[in-house]
Amino acid sequence: MEKGKISSLQMAMLMYPTIVATAILSVPGITATYAKQDLWLSPILASLIGFVTVYIAYKLHKLYPEQTVIQFSEQILGQFAGKVLGFLFLFFYIQTTGHMIRAYSEFIVGSFLFKTPISAIIVSMTLLCAFAVHGGLEVVGRVAQLFFPVFVIPIILLILLLIPDFEIGNILPILERGIMPPIKGAIVLSGWFAEFFLIIFLFPFLSDRRKGMKYGMITVVVAMMTLVVVNLVVFFVLGITTASQNYPLMNVSRYISYADFFENLESIVMAVWIIGAFVKASLFYYVTVLGTAQWLNLSDYRPIIWPIGILIVQFSFWSLPSTMALARFDFEAFPLWGLLTQTLIPLFLLLIAVARKRKQTGSKTS
């Protein structure tokens, strides 16, 4: 169905914005709510979930090298249970894509385009992503590769320009209230790191499969380091008020003022966020469409891109009357929900698959 191939470096460049783009904006505020000055510990703890997820995905891929999770879950669990599980995955991806595009649009409407109706922004983003998905995996991969420097360099620039505003003492005392607050912050963050499970949809299409695991792990490390640095930078500048901000990195970027020339750099944050959200939404959209086509045993995934686009737009509104409702879902339900579908269920799949393979080889030798 998908004949395109991407390199494992492209896969890393695709996964990095997928995790980091939405995280750098809202994560400092979320982790600071729970962990206060120890917020920099949370990404390190949460990255454990990332490593475990990539490892599980790679092991599953080794057992079924040519297939994605939608296909081999039928072989592991039998046809009926496999279809049910596949439906759960697809539902999760449609819903998450919708929520992600909604969060992006809420940010744009809330911070920059105050008078634009939100549906206009949601629909235009979905349309743009649909065109990328229509090109197939190679196009999505190349788009990510093309945008990677545009995504990373402004972030580095922003951090460097903020150095004079640092108040390093803000993070002291370390672990004032024990280890529990950073762990709570890490639980919320682990929802993001569990999204590394998307990598299982990319493994079968790699041109250099042996490097898949290595690049997956590197991506987790780099994403973790980025989040630690961003958390620290935001906290060095804003201190304890980080917790009360929705988009702390945006507020921080307003502090920059160099030679009366480098000012109002929040537009950079917006640009980075749009690029990252586009790459992220395209990957999620692509995975949803590919998965649905495989789930229904279709001959091609392109015809269902547009119908699924409509569903994504509808899911971005469903049961979410306001930004507050979306934020509440993201804090209270999404971390565990994401962890359950993206790490725990695949772990059980892996255990069952290993047990089955062992039984097969055992009966052959005896």
Add this chain to the structure above:
Amino acid sequence: MNRREEGKRKGERKVRWGAFFATAVIIIVIILFQWPKMKQAPKKDKWAFGVLLLIGWGLSMFDLQHMGGPTAWIEALFRPFGKFMEK
């Protein structure tokens, strides 16, 4: 209560015709562009395409923002966890 909220309340009881017709127009455009390319496609693909569009069209009749649904169910399922995090 301002006029906008009043409008929202009314919207809860009525079908939102604007969204309904807008979705219908989008669906017609999708069919116009996609159908000629699908002449050669197997029957199954055509069915999937049609049924997914129908689901989308059906959902556009409801006031999704103020309606229960999968998202609300999942939130209810994980409420104990939310309470744990608030502590």
